[in-house]
Amino acid sequence: MGKVAIVTGGTRGIGAAIARALKEAGHTVVANYAGNDAAAEAFREETGIPVFKWDVSSYESCEAGIQAVEAAHGPVEILVNNAGITRDAMFHKMTPAQWSDVINTNLNGLFNMTRPLWDGMRARKYGRIINISSINGQKGQAGQVNYSASKAGDIGFTKALAQEGARVGITVNAICPGYIGTEMVRAIDEGVLKERILPQIPVGRLGEPEEIARCVVFLASDDAGYITGSTLTVNGGQYFH
Numbered sequence: 001m002g003k004v005a006i007v008t009g010g011t012r013g014i015g016a017a018i019a020r021a022l023k024e025a026g027h028t029v030v031a032n033y034a035g036n037d038a039a040a041e042a043f044r045e046e047t048g049i050p051v052f053k054w055d056v057s058s059y060e061s062c063e064a065g066i067q068a069v070e071a072a073h074g075p076v077e078i079l080v081n082n083a084g085i086t087r088d089a090m091f092h093k094m095t096p097a098q099w100s101d102v103i104n105t106n107l108n109g110l111f112n113m114t115r116p117l118w119d120g121m122r123a124r125k126y127g128r129i130i131n132i133s134s135i136n137g138q139k140g141q142a143g144q145v146n147y148s149a150s151k152a153g154d155i156g157f158t159k160a161l162a163q164e165g166a167r168v169g170i171t172v173n174a175i176c177p178g179y180i181g182t183e184m185v186r187a188i189d190e191g192v193l194k195e196r197i198l199p200q201i202p203v204g205r206l207g208e209p210e211e212i213a214r215c216v217v218f219l220a221s222d223d224a225g226y227i228t229g230s231t232l233t234v235n236g237g238q239y240f241h
Helices: 013-024 037-047 059-073 096-106 108-124 135-139 145-168 190-200 209-220
Strands: 004-007 028-033 051-053 078-081 127-132 170-177 231-234
Touching (some): 013 037, 013 078, 051 059, 096 108, 135 170, 135 231, 145 170, 209 231
Parallel strands (some): 078 127, 127 170, 170 231
């Protein structure tokens, strides 16, 4: 039986693939987005998935947005924390704003989205929370100290919250994608992609957004009820963790 799901950053890239796949699996899906109205409207028209605009770095905005979603669609039982940003810079050039912006969206965003839903999930004794971390939260990446710290924090958040949710029917898991063929990654110079990135990936190709989406659909299902606190690594063998 379908559940109500929110996917943050759900109108583009990996998030859009996740939202589509959850809908195909029979769930009622809402896609959150922060900025690109044109992309969100195009996604809504193409998929029929309703879109709601708010910034996950603001607790008050998340509270209000979740209330609006639940008023329209009912209690949210699946949360995919996918929204994320980058503000890359070598550390000796990184500004406080570049640090704070990334931490506020990529790490604080998990608290801001999950906390308003947690009491309802506990009361209903059911919930599925899936946090999209990153290979760089596992291994680190030069020029991404802020991003790597935020994504490593997502994994710690997952492991701790899973321990609290386990007794009340809530699972909390993380997925760490490697290089996925999104618009952002495909915009990388082709020479850099072929010479520096693909040789690091044993399977010899980029991942597809749909490959991450299938992992989410499984972790969101009743079949995954015995899996919690796990980190699912999806990176073509680039890094073993």
